[in-house]
Amino acid sequence: MASLKDKVIVLTGASRGIGAAAARELAPDGPHLVLCARTAEACEETRQAVEALGASAECHGFEVADEGAARAFVDGVLAEHGRIDVLINNAGTGLMGSVADVKPDAYLEVLKINVMGPYNLISAVLPSMTERDEGTILNLTSARAFIPDRFYAAYCSSKAALLSMTQCLHFDLEDSNVKIFALSPGFTQTDMVNDIYANPVFRQAALTPDQGQPAERPAKVLAWLVREAPDDLAGKHNQVQFNDLTRRAGIEIV
Numbered sequence: 001m002a003s004l005k006d007k008v009i010v011l012t013g014a015s016r017g018i019g020a021a022a023a024r025e026l027a028p029d030g031p032h033l034v035l036c037a038r039t040a041e042a043c044e045e046t047r048q049a050v051e052a053l054g055a056s057a058e059c060h061g062f063e064v065a066d067e068g069a070a071r072a073f074v075d076g077v078l079a080e081h082g083r084i085d086v087l088i089n090n091a092g093t094g095l096m097g098s099v100a101d102v103k104p105d106a107y108l109e110v111l112k113i114n115v116m117g118p119y120n121l122i123s124a125v126l127p128s129m130t131e132r133d134e135g136t137i138l139n140l141t142s143a144r145a146f147i148p149d150r151f152y153a154a155y156c157s158s159k160a161a162l163l164s165m166t167q168c169l170h171f172d173l174e175d176s177n178v179k180i181f182a183l184s185p186g187f188t189q190t191d192m193v194n195d196i197y198a199n200p201v202f203r204q205a206a207l208t209p210d211q212g213q214p215a216e217r218p219a220k221v222l223a224w225l226v227r228e229a230p231d232d233l234a235g236k237h238n239q240v241q242f243n244d245l246t247r248r249a250g251i252e253i254v
């Protein structure tokens, strides 16, 4: 099995939910984890947890939607560590509401975080990866890219755009050893899901947040994907609830 020992891994959305669980799954390999959220303080608990598990770590706070902030962050990490081996674009946001009710500014805000956030970081990191002809990028997408639903336009369309961008970048990279992956974690118990389901417009949903899987499950698949970076899964839509993926990742099928 490939090891991530001493790899420099940038992980956004590391303060809680799937990101915090992913950091804990990656930590025993002994990587250097660059943990990000909107504030550095929000990642402190994750930092302590991953250091206890064998990783070194540092915390950063910035707004992923802000291109200048994302670029300054990447430049700082490259200046300090000389390289970024893995970029995991996990930070994301949800918004419920009908198109009639969600005003353009609110819709744009979701696109800025869920689409431009990953794009800003990829744009800043990619030249250093292509120059070294090495690196892995992982974008957290969603099955909602394919499953439209009532009151879900902002989130579904943002994840569809992110998936499409991921697949196109895969083709851009076909002559390089830099690999890009899309991973959809599946319905998972996190703050995002709790917030979405607390919204009165979603009360008729068939599922309730407590029916979501624990964050550790997609986090295990994420860690496996980053560790192994299998060629045949690059540029594809990888969904945690696909049994062949979980089987390959060596975790239980539910």
Ligand SMILES: NC(=O)c1ccc[n+]([C@@H]2O[C@H](COP(=O)([O-])OP(=O)(O)OC[C@H]3O[C@@H](n4cnc5c(N)ncnc54)[C@H](OP(=O)(O)O)[C@@H]3O)[C@@H](O)[C@H]2O)c1
Pocket (backbone or CB within 6 Å): 012, 013, 014, 015, 016, 017, 018, 019, 036, 037, 038, 039, 042, 062, 063, 064, 065, 089, 090, 091, 092, 093, 113, 140, 141, 142, 143, 184, 185, 186, 187, 188, 189, 190, 191, 192, 193, 212
């Ligand atoms: N949970 C699910 O069922 C599910 C299903 C499919 C896909 N996903 C995707 O999986 C990823 C993680 O979701 P989650 O459920 O773990 O979410 P979560 O619990 O709500 O955590 C979101 C994370 O993103 C960070 N973040 C949010 N907005 C940000 C911004 N503008 N700039 C920088 N950081 C920001 C948050 O940091 P702060 O602490 O600073 O707020 C937090 O660390 C998301 O991309 C989501 O779309 C989740």
